[in-house]
Structures are given as C-alpha cells and as structure tokens.
Amino acid sequence: MKIVVVGSVAAGTSAAAKARRNTEDAQITIYERDTDISYSGCGLPYYLGGEVESIDDLTPRDAAWFAQRYGVDVRTGHEVTGVDPYARTVRVRELATGETFTDTYDELVLATGVSPVVPPVPGVDRPGVFTLRNPRDARGVHAWLTDRDVTRVVVVGAGYIGLETAEQLVGRGLDVTVVEAQEHAMPRMDGDMSARVDAELRAHGVELLTRTRLVRVEGAGTPGSPGAPGEADPSGGVSAVVVQDADGERTLPADLVLVAVGVRPNLDLPRAAGATVGPTGAVAVDRQGRTDVPHVWAVGDVAESFDVITGEPTWVPLGSTANKMGRVAGDALTGGSLVHRGILGTSIVRVFDQAVAQTGLTEDRARAAGHDVVVVHNIKPDRPPYLGGREMLIKAVADRATGRLLGAQAIGPSGVDKRIDVLATAITYGATVDDLFHLDLAYAPTYATTKDPVHYTGMALDNAVRGSAPLLSPAELDRRRAAGEKIQVVDVRSAKDRAKGFVEGSVHIPLAELRARAGELDPTLPTVTYCNKGVTGNAGQNVLRNLGFTDVANLSGGNKNYQQFARTPHPPAG
Template sequence: MKLVIIGSVAAGTSVGAKARRNSEELEITVYDKDVDISYSGCGIPYYVGGTVEALDDLTPRNAAWFKKRYSMDIHTAHEVMNVDHESKTLTIKNLATGETLTDTYDTLVLATGATSFIPPINGVDASNVFSVRNIRHADAIRSFVDREDPKQAVVVGGGFIGLEMAEQLTERGIKVTLIERLNQVMPPLDADMAARVSAHLADKGVELKLGETVKELHHAEAGTKVELESGEVVDTDFVIMSVGVRPNTTLAKQIGVELGATGAVKVNKQMQTNVQDVYAVGDVAESFSLITGKPIYRPLGSTANKMGRIAGQVITGEQTEHRGILGTGIFKIFDLAVAQTGLTEKEAEEHGYETAVLHNIKPDRPEYLGGKEMVIKALADKESGRLLGAQIVGPQGVDKRIDVFATAISFGAKAEDLFHLDLAYAPPFATTKDPVMYTGMALHNALTEKSPLLTPQQLLAWMKEGKALQVIDTRATSQYEKAHVDHAVNIPLGALREKASTLDPSIVTVVYCNKGTTGNAAQNILQNLGFDKVYNISGGHKNYQHVKKQLDL
C-alpha cells in the first residue's frame, strides 16, 4: 500500500513514524512546501529572544534522519497543487526548480496544518511586519532584531505566542506594546484570571491596549505608526502579527472533504474524513471536547502528535480511537506560570452547566521552604459533582497541579475525588494538604451546599441590586481597617460565637477572611448556630479586591 502524507511537522511525521513501526510493507512518501520539517513552532519566541541560541535547536530532525530511521521519503519545498481523488493522483510542484511532477496514493493523509491569519489592512506587507508560525519567520524576526537594534515593538494578539513574544522582546530591552481586540489577554482563561496576567505584564513594562483593533499601518523612514480603530496611534520600529491561525483546508475542499463547525476538517474518532481513504490530522483537523463531546479547534503540538499517532495506528489495522481533548495549555510570562484545562466558567455556562466555582489561594509548598502563592480557579457541575475545569496562575508549582487536574477530568473525577488522591508529599515539594486536595475538599463542600461559595462578581451584583445582606469580615481589626468589603462589619473569628447574637440569622450572611480558610470556619460556626444562609467569598478578601479592581468599581 502506498501512503502519501501532505505535511511534515508534528502530525504528519507522527503518522509516518507510527505507520512504519507497525508495518515494513508500506511505501511512505511525504510532501511539504516548507523547507523545514518536524520543528518546534512553540520554541520560536525563545529563539527570537535569544533564550534558544541556535535555530538548528528547533529543527533537530531532517528528511535524511527520517529516511534512515523510518524508511520514509520526505520531499521538502514540494507543494501539492492538486489532488484528483478519483484517480488517486497528486500534482506536485518542486518549488526549488519549478518542475511539476505527479504521484499516486492508496491512502492520503492531510496534515497541511494552519497558516497565521493576517488581517487585510494597509501596510501589513511591509518588511518590518512579521508572522510567527514557522522557522523562516523565526529567522527573519531575529535577524531583523539583531541587525536593526529596534527600541519599540508592537505585538498584535494576546494569545500564547503573542504573550511569549512580548516577554522575549521585553527581555531583549525592547519596549513592547501589546494590542488585543478582546477586553482581556488569553481567551482560554476567564476574565478574572486573565486580569492577573495583564497586571503582571504591566508590572514588567508591557503596555496593554485591550479592546483595540489595528486599522492601518503607516510606514516611513523614521518608523512605523500603528493606527487603531479608536484613533490612537502607536509608534513602533516593527510589528509582530499573532492574531491566530486558520486551518489550511484548500486541498481538503478540492476533493469534497467536509469541514466541521469550527471551520477545520471534520474527522471521526479514527481521524477519517467523509472521503474514503482520506485522513486528516493536526492543525488542519478539528477535535472534540472530552467533556461535552462537541467539536473544538485547539491547534496545539501535543494534540497534533496524538492525532498523527492514532491515524498511523488505524491505517495499519490497529483498533484505536481519539478520545477527545481538554484543550490543556500552559505558558510562562516572565516569572509567572499560567495554565488551564477543561471548561472555563464562561464556557460551562454556555454549555448549560450550573456550576460551583472556587478560588483557592495556596502556596505550592510550605513558605518556610520558599513556597509561593498560586491562585487556582476550579469549577464543578452542581448536578453531577463532576470536575469541569481548572485555571492556575502562580510563580511555581503550576505545571504539576494542572496536570493532576487534567488527568482527573479526563477520567471523569468528581470534586470530592481530588481530596482522596494519594499525592506525593515532602516539604520541598508540597504542603501536607496539597492545593489540589484542598481544592477538591472546598469545592465538594460548595457542591453539597454545606459550605456554599459566593464569587466576588456575584457579591458585587447583589450589592448593586440592593439585596438584603449582612457581610462579616472575620479578619483581625488591623486588616479590616486597611481595606474591607463595602458595608462589612468586623467580627474577628475568635469573637464570632460571642457576637453572633447581634446578627440576624434570617438575613443572607456573607463571611470572608483573607483567602478563604478562616471564612469557611466562620461559615461553619454560623450554620451550626442556626443561620439560614451563609456564604463564604471564594478566594476571600484578596480575590474580592482583585475582582473589584478589575471591574473598576
């Protein structure tokens, strides 16, 4: 059987490698219009910033390596111009010589990836405007920076790559302005968690223009002016366009391959398209949510490798299937790690879930051994108790916890299951009750209505509505005097039992401490004394002040 793969980055090479491991009888041919293969696109910002010294470090394997290791022929700088599926014939152009050739296949795999979206505005075709997608882009950007020694840069787009580029250019001493059309950076995060990232960027000197769109680029010898839709103009020496990608579906559509709701190629769990003997993998194909079962498009290298391996297995007769993804992601922004998995609060609401939401602020390990606070936002379905998603922001320990959450969600864990995990403990690595375990315990309590949580957003909405509330600050008086929730009265925890008689047990009561733990203790006391409805602010006063500042109240 003759297997032809179009595309040779993560997904395409994974198909060929797995197919060869399973069969020595296949003839495997790969075509790619690029000259670089199997490269680390996610490493591009770090090459531009100089953290990665050599470009070759991002391209550790070439066509000769794959030929020797897997007996697969990879033809770079060869663009497939046309596919005739009826005759199973390809028309290919050798981009180096201009020569046109043909080839045939029995099975075809589309691993054509995605292309950076460039907005159709004046000035984007200038030599100082760059995309960030492949190795050639990386080389062009770093060469420009090394040669021109620019002082100012504009990064358009606040996703993974845009933020990493902002960090690396800042580290090189370049003043960065980041422009994002949404009112927050990082769309995979909820707004309250994204605001923590924005604040950190601002602290590091990155100027943010949120809710702004680039209208036009004006180039002159003295530099470039970026005109925004609002009328504001930003001066810069060069521009990085990182506003997202679009799947390369031209060949797919040419042979009648169906596209899904996301605009990427629709595939089944075996990576098969609706056209016989045609598969699609990687950034050209859509996946589906492990939680909702609905299509999602998350072009990540980890997903591409997984899809490629599954296609290689199926093509060679293995019984396997794609189980879906959570869209798990993590990135570093200066000395802060940011991670997410599963559904956000906003997405859960859109899918019809009624959720309990917890903000857990805990150190990754004991403070006496250098522990630093992480903010964990987790949510669970009130009906089933199932964990739906988690987001974490913190300087350390984030990667370990997000992977535990992702694993738990993948296997359908409920919030209470997290507390029963037998996680590794020693003071250099974790606290006795790991933040993951504490998250599960507190979230389970909130689900059972034993210890209901109230987000700062909900409290602020109630106050705006004029809802009858009594708000109790259970912290020390000195903390209360520095700052407190509007209209809160100060009753430190130690005095709460004695002074509870001064409160009305029939009125909705909201308690809080600094981060949530003491507030929960106060909640238990009042509930045991017969108070009808007692809420604890999720994440305590610390989270309340963060949200209030974010909303500019």
C-alpha cells in the first residue's frame, strides 16, 4: 500500500504515525510545503513573550526523526499543487528548484489545515503587519520586536491567538490595543461570560475596542512629507491603523500590527480532488475521515467534525481535535476500526490572571438549538479559602425537559481546567444534572472543597430543573422588568453587605428577619431573592416558598454576578 499525506502538523503526522503502527508494509510519504513539521502552533505566542525561550522548543521533531522512528518519508519544501482522483496521482512542486513531478497513491490523506483570514483593507500587506500561524510567522514577529524600537502594538481580533499574544506583549512592557469587531472579546462564549474577559484585559492595561473594525493600515512618511500618514515608509514599517466604530473613524498609533481575526480551511486540494465541502465551510467527511471521493481522506482543521450533543457537523479548529482525527484516519485506512466520536469544542485559554474555558453548548447556542434551557451561575472557590482558595465562576446550561447537561463555561484564576474537563466528560457520556452531585471526585483541602464546584453546579441545576429552586439570570431579570413586569426583588443579606452595593429596586430583609417580615411582601407577585453569590439567596427562596409564595426564584450568581452584568455594555433588555 502506498499512502500519501499532504500536510505535516498535528493531523497529518498523527495519521502517518498511526498507519505505520498498524503496518510495516505501507510506503508512507508526507509532503509539506513549509520547512517546519509537527510544531506546537498553540505555543507560538509564548515564544514572543519569552515564556518559551527558543522556537526550537516548539519544533522538536524534524523529517529525520520521523524517518528514523516511523520509516516515513517527510519531504519539506514540497507543495502538492494538484490531485487526479481517477489516476490516483498528485502533482508536486519542489519549491527550492521549481521542478515538478507526479507521485501515485493508493490512499491520499489531505491534512492541508487552515490559513489566517486577512481583512482586505488598504495597507494590510505592509511590513510590520503579521499573522501568527506557524513558526515562520513567529520568527518574523520576534525579529521585528527584537530589531526595532517597538512600543505600541495593535492586535486585531480577540480570539485565542489574539488574547494570548496580547498578554505576552504586555508582559514585554509594550502598549497593546486589541480591536474586536464583535461585542466582546472571546465571542464564542456567552456575553455575560466574555464580558469578564473584557474586564480582565482592561485591568491589565490593554485598551480593548469592541464593535470596532479595521479600516486601513498606515505607514510613516514619504520624502518631502515626513510623517504623513497613508504613505509608504522608506524604511519599511507601519505607523498607525485606522479603525471604525459607531462614532466614526479613529487613528491608533502602532509599530507592529498582529492580525488574528480567524482562519479558514485550505480547500484548493480537496476541491481539486472533487471532495464535497460541508455546511460549515470545511470538507465533509464520515466519522473515520473519508471524503465522498474514493481513497481520499481529509483530517484536521481542513475537515468537519461532529457535535457530540446535536450530532450535526461542526468546525472548531483545535490541535487536540486534529490529532484525534489524524489518528482515526490512519487507523481506518490501514484496516482499523477506530471512529471519531465528535467534539464539544472544549477549550481553555489563559488571559493574564484568569483561565477562561468552555465546553458544549453556550446558553445562546442551546436556545438556538431549540432547548428550553436552565442556567446556573455558580461562584465557588477552587479549594478552601484557609488554604488560598480563589473564586471561579461556572456557568452551566441544561435542558429543562430531560435534565441533560448541555454545556459549561468557567472563568477563574485556579482550578478551572479540572472542572471544565470533568464537565466535558460528563456531557460526553450524556450525564444529567443530578448525576453531577454523585460524582466521586478527589478531595483534600489542598486541592478542592468537600463539595466541589462541580457538585454545587449539579445541585443548583437539579433544583432548578425539578422546579424546587428556580433560578433567574441577571439578564432575564432585567429583560422582564424592562418589559413592564412587576417583580419584587428581595435582598436577604446583612446591612453591611448591602451597603457595598445592591440590585436596583430591591427591598432589604435580612434572612434572619425574613420569616417575621414576610408579611411586608406580596405573595402573589413573582419574587426574586438574592445574596452575594447564591447560597443565602436560596435559603431565603426556601423560606418564602414554605410560607406560601408560589413564584420565587433565586438570582443566579447573586449580587456579585448581577453587578458584573450591570457594569457590562449590552443591548437594551426587551
């Protein structure tokens, strides 16, 4: 058998390695147009900031290593320019010489990956404007930072790469502005969570401009017109970017511009082979990586995956997914039975002092998929405060009818990775919210609380699903009040806590006085209780329900969550 793989990063090398593990009889060739293979693209921002000392640490394997370990012929600097699926041939150009040749295959694996999206605006091709997709890009940015007097950087795009790079460049002492077209940074998350990412960026000196688009990139001056914007800089480089928001255009000084607005699949070869592109814009494949063209496979970022919850095609280009897809295809094309079981889009990113993670459906996506959702905002420490525990916020989403856990998002300085992985595992195996309380999770006060944040999340969701302790989010409370609904909001905290801030329009009846003073409230009105984070609010909710109040909800995440929501710009309620 002759296997040809196009592309040598996560998916391509995984496919080749698994195929070799399955058989010694196959001839396996990888063609790669770049010079670096099997690199850690996710580590590139940390090289720019100095946390990774050498770019070589991110490129530990080369063609010679693969040849020795797996007997795989990796040919870097070779670009596959065409595919003939009927003759089962590929056309290859050796970039160093320009010579072309034809190679044959029995099985062809397309792992062509993605390319950065670059907005088609004037000046975006100037020296000093970079993307960050591969080690070559990182070397270019690093050299620009090292060789020039860079003090001001504009990062266009507030996704993973944009935020990681912003963090690292702030660490180098640079002034960083992040420009994002959407309402918040991390736009894949729900707005009430991504707003916390906004706040973290600004707290560390990043100028974050949301709902703002890049208009053009300007250079320095031309001879006879020193410093004139919009003209070529004879020494090369940029001087500013022009952006636009609802108030008009604005000029931002910049010595370096990093464009990180997203990526798109490299579809030239799949299309040349006749493979169908799916609804996500990536190549449609079955659960082993086959395209609809015989003997042609597509894996990694160029190919669609499948949503574990909905079963629908999805596309979330992550290295972890690419590795799995490559391994599955390498097994299947050599007679194995591995099947890709889909993804939840689980991800995590460090933004200064906060870990930001998500898995499964967001509240917005769950509603769009037709679920009647129950939402909890759970604020708990990762371990006891007496051993340095620090609070994290978990927002979890469940289906009201079935109780199935649908998704979670979490933000906090410590322990977020553990909780999001537990929740991702639970979702993968179809857990309902009541299952979460029964998980036998590791406990010691150096690592967790006796009831873990995951347990508390399940308990709150279960009570809400059963109707015994309904929850109301800050957004829903504001929406209903803005629509004219009369809701009595009861603050059950101490006077000391209330003095620090409260929900506008609320009445103050501390929990210890609630039984005696319940007659001050109207039991026929919808009622919302709240405390700082939710626990005492739930206690007040139970008191009122036991006294005959029929419609009592607890404010999800308490006053702490509400005040964060209230500080966040968002579309008017209703």
